[in-house]
Amino acid sequence: MKKIMFIEPAIFLSAFALSLTSPLTTQYIYQRIWKETSNYSYIDNSNISECETNKSNPIYGIQKEVQKKASFFSLQMDLSGLIPGIVVTFILLSNSDQKGRKGPLILSSIGALASSIWLCLLSYLGLPIQLLIASTLISAFCGNSATFLGGCFAYIVDQCKEEKQKTIRIAIIDLILGLVTGLTGLSSGYFIKELGFMWSYFIISVALTINLIYIVFFLEDPISVSSSQDSSTSWSKNFKKSFLRAYMLFKNIRxxxxxxxxxxxxxxxxxxxxxFGSSPIFILYELNSPLCWNEVYIGYGSSLASISFLTSFLGIWIFSYCLKDVYIVFIGIFTTTGGMALASFAKTTLVMFLVRIPFLFTFMPLSVLRSMLSKVVPSTEQGTLFACIAFLETLVGVIAYSAFNGIYSVTVAWFSGFTFLLSAGLLLIPGISLCVIMCTSWDEDDRAFLIQESSEENVVN
Incomplete structure (x- = not known):
């Protein structure tokens, strides 16, 4: 059977599963901790104005306590998969330059499927909430979402010959992620209300099963794998070789x-x-007073937030005709900073919806920076490059989730919007770094000459 080199269906199905799992799990944790913390039934009002905001009412104190516990439990889940996640991601993606791109895609898909099945069983049987950590460990040991997306980016770059095409194709991935995230975000509240957690996780498992079948039986690998390659190498040796490739990636360039x-x-x-560190805080912030959103409103908010994927793609597509890459990145950083600052003072539903407007170009910097990085590195090192990116994203992602959840849990009682205000301040750091690149380093012609010269030296050696 003739296979195809069209990875977008796999990205679509994986994005659906990932974007639906995240809000489901956050709200599942919140509801379970609410029931274990208090004797009151969980607040699930269709009219959000009925949420308790009176500080003298015992329910108000329970809300704050549940916020803290849910945040700390999310912190424990993130930390549990840190070490195995970054090691497995690094090994799989760096080896994909020689052993093919499908390996990381298949293994990470198996891990996601096993994790969703476990979540389905946990919610059906009502097992202790601490067992949720097992789902994080399963994904970490098999290759998490960073592994899958890193493999997809490398897969796309392998097929792109022109540099502008790389930027557009990478932006298309983010567009697919955004559209799917918007649809699932809009419907996540209805999934919980109409189907419950168990059947929602079951639907995710079905989508991941279809995705795995597509990758294994229908997707062509852009990297030809030699049958003489030794597949029995130990994980420790694989990690050493992967680390050596990453080291040589930096050592061999000028x-x-x-x-x-x-x-x-x-x-x-x-x-x-x-x-990404502040993204889960939005749901906790919306669940908290004075907003007190229910599942449906959270779905609306997630859907509006996901529009930024579409507008970021359109922004890249339009701006790429008249602006250099660095200026496109700067626009995204500047608008996101404004959005974070506004979110810290959002106290009504209308304002919280309007906050999404400054976030329209939030994902432009990530897409364009990935493209810029791929242009700096020779084509034979793309897998190693995206292994480094995925390694750093996994490590920094866990640290970010942990740090922002910890900060939110200790500041929610006196200023729940402090985390967003801090985010606006921290965005000055990449902004300053980008200014350095704009002033000193990024020159299209010079960069192309350096890559060509470096590639010629590698061929000679």
């Missing part, structure tokens, strides 16, 4: 190119730290 690569990585990771 000084200016290395400086540019490090600056781009620093800019991307610091921006990633703020954006």
């Amino acid at each position: 000084g200016k190119q290395r400086t540019l690569l490090c600056l781009l990585l620093f800019t991307m990771i610091t921006y990633f730290f703020v954006v």
Whole structure:
């Protein structure tokens, strides 16, 4: 059977599962902790104005206590998968340059499927909430979402010959993620209300099963794998080889190119730290008073937030005709900073919806920076590059989730919007780094010359 090189269906199904799992799990944790903390039934009003905001009422204190416990439990889940997640991600993606791109996609899909089945069983049987950590460990040991997306980005870059095409194709991935996230965000509240957690997780498992079948039987691998390659190498040796490839990636390039690569990585990771670290706080912030949103309103908010994927793609598509990459990144950082500052003072439903407007270009920097990084590195090192990116995203992502959840839990009682205000301040760091790149390093012609020269030296060696 002839296979195809069309990875977008796999991205679509994986995005559906991931974007639906996140709000389901956050709200499942919140509801379970609410029931275990108090003798009151969980507040699930269709009219959000009925949520308790009177500080003298015992329910108000319970809300604050549940907020803290849910935040700390999310922190424990994130930390549990840190070490195995970054090791497995690094090994799988760095080896994909020689052993093919499908390996990381298949293994991470198996892990996601096993994790969703476990969540389905846990919610059906009403097992202790602490067993939720097992789902994080399953994903970590098999390759988490960073592994899957890193493999997808490398898969796309393998097929792109023109540099502008790389930027557009990478932006298309983010567009798919955004559209799917919007649909699932809009419907997540209805999933919980109409189907409950168990059947919602079951639907996720079905989608992941279809995704795995597509990758294994229908997707062509862009990297030809030699049958003589040794597949029995131990994980420790694989990790050493992967680390050596990453080391050589930085060692074999010239000084200016290395400086540019490090600056781009620093800019991307610091921006990633703020954006993805603060993202789960939005749901907790919306569940808390004075907003007190229910599942449906949270779905609406997630849907509006996901529009930024679409507008970011349109922004990249339009701006790429008249602006350099660095200026596109700067626009995204600047508007996101304004959105964070406004979110910290949002106290009504209308204002919280309007806060989404400054976030319209939030994902432009991530797409463009990935493209800029892929342009700095030779084509034979794309897998190693995205292994480094996924490694850093996994490590920084866990640290970010942990840090922001911890900060929110200790500041929610006196200023629930402090986390967003802090995020606005932290976004100055990637902004300053980008200014350094704009002033000193990023020159299209010079960069192309450096890559060509570096590639020729590698061929000679």
